[in-house]
Amino acid sequence: MAPRGLIPAAPARAGLDAGELAALVREVDALPARGWCGGAVVAAGRGPYLAVEHAAGWAVRWTAAGARAADPEPVRTDTPFDLASLTKLVTAVLTVRQVERGGLGLDAPVARYLPEFGAAGKDRVTVRDLLTHTSGLAPELPFHDGHGWDLLWRQPLTRTGTCYSDLGFLALGRLLERVTGARLDALVRAEVTGPLSMAHTGFGPVPHAAATEDQRRPRAKADRGPLRGVVHDENAHALGGVTGHAGLFGTARDLAVLCRALLSGGGPVLRPDSVALLLDAPGLGFAVDQPWFMGELAGRGAAGHTGFTGTSLVLDRATGTFLVLLATTVHPVRPARPDSRPRAAAATRLARAVRGPLPE
Template identity: 60%
Template sequence: MALAAGTTSGPLAEESFGWAVRYTAYDERADRGVELPRERWAPVRRDTLFDLASLTKLCTTIVALRAVERGLITLDGRVAAYAPECTAAAEHGITVRHLLTHTSGLIPELPLYEEDGVERRLARLAAEPPVTPPGTARRYSDLNFLLLQRVLERTAGRGLDRLVQETVTGPLGMADTRFNPPASWLPRIAATEDQRRPWGKVDRGMLRGVVHDENAWALGGVAGHAGIFSTAGDLAVLCRALLAGGGRMLSPESTELMLTAPGLGFEVDQPWFMGELAGGGAAGHTGFTGTSLVVDRARGVYLVLLATTVHPRRRSGDSGPRAAAGTALARAVG
């Protein structure tokens, strides 16, 4: 695990614990990991990169708000006005705001990886109708951010990976944050899962340096909902920019809108993973692989926790450690 906590002015704590790589496989019969030789275990270091999973949504959100500032889209603009191929969104009047607030009515996910080829995967996404009327209920869905990716790429004429670099990582100097990390980065990347059925959705073996999420992988590693790799230090830079009102990414007005309840892309005041940081408008997110980020503007602090709880295989989630860390930070700063 890597931990980073601090304020707008700088770090309060930056620590690393445990192992980034320990297992070569998962033994289903014995229900335990198959360990590598001890000399091949890799410790978590301050420069270790983790698969962020759904923390990717935060970068996609920032790109979307920047597109609003530039006049490329509007929050209440219809998805189909920007990406006409999204036929179900057109039929049901889904807007950009619906996507960012998870109120589109779409189901949580689709097995796009089952389709043959990227074009068929995107076509299935585009044709998926909501199960409740848009704007009437909140249902967290990866599909929202896959559709948002289509909107952003269509209106900007560039891929999401480039948009994230132009809007977030480039301006903030986050040199260790990107989709599809190059092979030269592999020694610094934490392993994730021995991904196999029945616990996984596809059979890919032990994953390291390639995205864990099956749909993001099936779409080439660049997706609106998952796919970014980063370090705790780089995410601390992002948090400090958010605490400062947007830094070089967004205007203070856009940052305020994004981080204020009900939030756009960010979740607000969620004690199940924020602990006692929740309650005063703290905003953040979690990722399936074991990642989380919280920005508490009321106290002027942030907390980043990066882990690989899916190594060597996924288990039922436990956010107790996340909440405990949030509570410890809240009590430390008063």
């Protein structure tokens, strides 16, 4: 069955060049052999058309660091991946949905809805500040060392300007639960994945997901051993696996459906003006025009995000294009120096594939 809102189609029907998309597929095919990732799935298209859906490499290539699997398991187009920080995009959608309904004010203090957050001088931090990473919160805290939520409530502001922070989206997840009275996983199902028929997206555990890391200190923040189907992020794991900054698993086609919904005005999840709040610069949750992972799609208002496990998503309202690249760059261990060049190269291939206006 085709994903809701998407029509599998030849590149020409989508106004895309077949040669550029063939090159995109070849380059993704080469990534596991190069050692950039264990496995990858790419989905790309334009408007309602899904022109590329391709898998390369292995869902499980190593049983542990340095121990190659005797029978590696190939990745498939419907293999779920740990989405890592792409979770933040769904949290942002849920937050703007509550703003749309009048349950939240973007410029209202977070402490109005979540009083414990206001401790340690955080009483003036707004919902918008959390969404734009301008709250002054540090990037992260060591929940993985046995701490609970009180560690965040006691945390003072330590930064100025823009500072990417997992803590802001951790707080947003709790804020959404407080305002709605529902758990975050239930909210995601009711408000996003259910209405969009994203049947393969949700919080773990997901036993058949692509494996991530043999997680051990000192390269990681915790000693958990080989991970498959449980959240990779150490802090999300320590807080129960259902958080606003990480924890979702999903497939490339499900995320392509989300891209299509946003590109077509948000229905049935958001109104067009709410989509504009998310995607217009500087973006709410979404990063805007970032060439380091968007390649040549950046420059006209492209929006998206990346995830630590190797995931990325880009959508471009100017051309109607979308690109989802899910990969396991941490399999079997995280790289010493992350490399986003393959993400940018894939986005550039899609940008160069655009031929004329979007077909009707």
